[in-house]
Amino acid sequence: MKKYIAEVIGTFALVFCGTGAIIINQETNGIVTHAGVAITFGLIVMTMIYALGNISGAHLNPAVSIAFAIAKRFPAKQILPYIVSQVAGALLASIILKVLFPDNQLLGSTVPAGSAWQSFILELILTFFLMLVIINVATGSKEQGMFAGLAIGATVLLDAMFAGPICGASMNPARSLAPALVSGHLEYLWIYLTATILGAVSAIPVWKYLSNNSTNK
DSSP: HHHHHHHHHHHHHHHHHHHHHHHHHTTTTTTSSSHHHHHHHHHHHHHHHHHHHHHHOOOOOOHHHHHHHHHTTGGGGGHHHHHHHHHHHHHHHHHHHHHHHHSSSSTTTOOOSSHHHHHHHHHHHHHHHHHHHHHHHSSSBBOTTTHHHHHHHHHHHHHHHHHHHOOOOOOHHHHHHHHHHHHHHOOTTHHHHHHHHHHHHHHHHHHHHHHHHHHOO
């Protein structure tokens, strides 16, 4: 139960601070800036890994939990409870942001700036990169070393910095699902539910291949 509570808290913090930065940037006519939003996402992921990584692994992301299970680095029976916890935390954050900013239309929802397929491919590749970093610095239940949070947070920041203006750089189904449900903007949700999971899962065979080659050498 402690693991699930940690996932609720961590994903709540991610969505509250990350999408909160987007909302406040809109409400203040750009004071936070795009770079500020990207930094916020990177920092909150990093800090939650350091705060909760030794309890639940600080997945904060259904795509990551699914990919860890496929890699056999995470018990398959815990996938559903983890996803429920992550979505619950994300929804709670979006609901509170809706109460705080009732006139905001999107609540930080991820919406493509270009075509749907452009954002789909971007999200798939971004999540692939993110999972490839995660699988190499984390064990599935606990983060390894002092640099795991820094490496993962930096990857989130980097992806959000350059790709955020086009696709939103979600890399996380729960992060996209919650604001979409609360704001009622579901039209592009399929991109962020499918591309992120496909991207994370596709990183696992690549990681296994690279790891096996390295071990053999």
